[in-house]
Amino acid sequence: MVLPLLVVPALTLGPVLLGLPAYHVQGGQITARSLGARTVIPAGTPVERRPVTLGRKSVGSALPGYAVGLFRTDLGRAQVFSDGSQGAAALVFATRPPTVLTPADPDALLRAWRAGETAAFRPAQPARPGWEALLLLPLLPLVVFLYSRPRVRYLLDGDTLVVKTAGSTTRFPRTGTRATLTTAPLGLRLFGTALPGYYSGTFGTGAIPGGRVQAAAGSNRPAQALLLEAGGRTFYLTPQDPETLAAWFTPAP
Structure with missing residues (x-):
């Protein structure tokens, strides 16, 4: 486009x-x-x-x-x-x-x-730019954003899951974080970014009562997503293996 x-x-x-x-x-x-x-x-x-x-x-x-x-x-x-x-x-x-x-x-x-x-x-x-170059100015932030290829990254750092987006870094401790699985897709974007392969911000969803999550996802309609509850908020993640990561937050006694 x-x-x-x-x-x-x-x-x-x-x-x-x-x-x-x-x-x-x-x-x-x-x-x-x-x-x-x-x-x-x-x-x-x-x-x-x-x-x-x-x-x-x-x-x-x-x-x-x-x-x-x-x-x-x-x-x-x-x-x-x-x-x-x-x-x-x-x-x-x-x-x-x-x-x-x-x-x-x-x-x-x-x-x-x-x-x-x-x-x-x-x-x-x-060569000198002509007036046509002015057409690029309103699109420059979007061009830079697309060129930088924003993506969500999930990293394990000891007993902490680190979730990085283009504008934030969130840490989820292994203990004290509640992990569940869902097949519900992301709904309407309320605040943030919704691009193919990159969903970050506040979204509506039917995955939880109240219908609002903080997304840090690579897909808005995954086969299965991981929900993490921390700090009074619910986060919607799409790791490659949601079940394994969910089990990591609930280690066997």
């Missing part, structure tokens, strides 16, 4: 974060890269240095500092890996179609290419 909303901001911010377009020289070849394309210019390809006027874009991007793709130019149709500058610094390689690069130091790029050296170059004007 979130991914389609991120396409435009990602296309805007991607070149900025990755430093694109970029030109890598290695083994007598030049590899020009953009966010979604690359081209290799072989050794010995004829090249001239001249101004290039960019016209209408056929495919690609014409963002500030990031003009990449197929463009109509005064040379005809050309593949462009440029910062959009149209001055004398452009290098035009006789590929099919012609390839236009605008490195910050064209002489250094040509020297490294012809000498078979390894080096990296970029245009003089770095």
Whole structure:
């Protein structure tokens, strides 16, 4: 659901974060890269240095500092890996179609290419985010949350079960904690987070009288869940083996 909303901001911010377009020289070849394309210019390809006027874009991007793709130019149709500058610094390689690069130091790029050296170059004007990047701001907390992959963890620490969520850590002592099993699912979220694989906070449920639990679960409809009563509250957990963990809280005398 979130991914389609991120396409435009990602296309805007991607070149900025990755430093694109970029030109890598290695083994007598030049590899020009953009966010979604690359081209290799072989050794010995004829090249001239001249101004290039960019016209209408056929495919690609014409963002500030990031003009990449197929463009109509005064040379005809050309593949462009440029910062959009149209001055004398452009290098035009006789590929099919012609390839236009605008490195910050064209002489250094040509020297490294012809000498078979390894080096990296970029245009003089770095890519800059456009207004479309503003679309990402309202979604940024959700993106960070999803990217961090929140999950619930259950850890045994001596005679204590430690339950960790993205925002809390709760400790359940082996003695004094009442453990029972239930097949009742979680109900309506009252407060907290409900994402596939991650349920944390206060939820309604038919598992107990009063119908309210503190969830720290990986599923809202498990085959079996573990209920722990501690501190006057009931917690709803979904460990891999609820029966074994429930028995751990009631050791044989």
